[in-house]
Amino acid sequence: MLAPSRIPPRLVALLGYGGLLPFLALAALAWLDPPRQARWSGALLEYGAVILAFVGALHWALAMQATTLAQARRAQAYAWSVVPALIAWGALQLAPGPAALLLVVGFTLHLWADRTLAARMPLPAWYLPLRLRLTAVACACLLAEAWRSAGIA
Template sequence: MAEQHSLPLPRTVAWLGYGGLLPFLALAPASLLDHHHGMVWSDALYAYGAIILSFIGALHWGLAMSLPGLTERQRSAWFMWSIVPALIAWPAVLFSPPLAAPLLIAGFIAHYLQDRRLAGQATLPDWYLPLRLRLTSVAAVCLVAGVFATCV
């Protein structure tokens, strides 16, 4: 089990995780550089951020269902947490970028902190938390950049 815990980042996970950043990396500069359609790109950026935030919440639902050794209280807490990112993401799509950005960024950061808590209760691969930190960081920077589309 210890050998499996210290395996390198699987290639498929790397492709999917980093590939999931492509819309962030395309939409943030598009919202800044395309003055005619900047708000459209910015809205798309925040909608994508909301979808991804909801998706990562679902990770905790899956882990709550499948992790052995969790107490019933721990399992219930992870099930309850797993819906919080969607509850944060949903109003963000209704807000303007200056309100959506901090809400989504707070959701991504809160989820990363919950990932760290989960790592203390479960045996997650060594690559999981560093990957989540990198993905969260890039998403947050792109969401901040999208706010400036409204200022241009």
């Protein structure tokens, strides 16, 4: 019997890694284009908020499909699924530095929630490693923005 693949399907990898391009480009532009820094920073934070809300919705979808989850765990997954969107919305109410940090907290909490859910239901072997890589790059870009907006550079 073959071990489950830790390599995501090609389309999943293209979409996941492709979704990092706006993080990378906007973080770089916020550093490299001072005249339009506020525009790039705002776009980075907005994109981060949208993606955080998107990953939260994954738990809603999994709760709908997971036949192995106990009812209480299913309810927890539904409830958790809205928390990232609330964190994202809250972040957009803040100045850029604190907003970026709150988004990092949201992505980190969601990765923890994904790991918790994966312990309770079968997920593809590639899912958590991919989520870790995507989360790490998104958080690095957001931390760069927090650092830039704090004037540390």
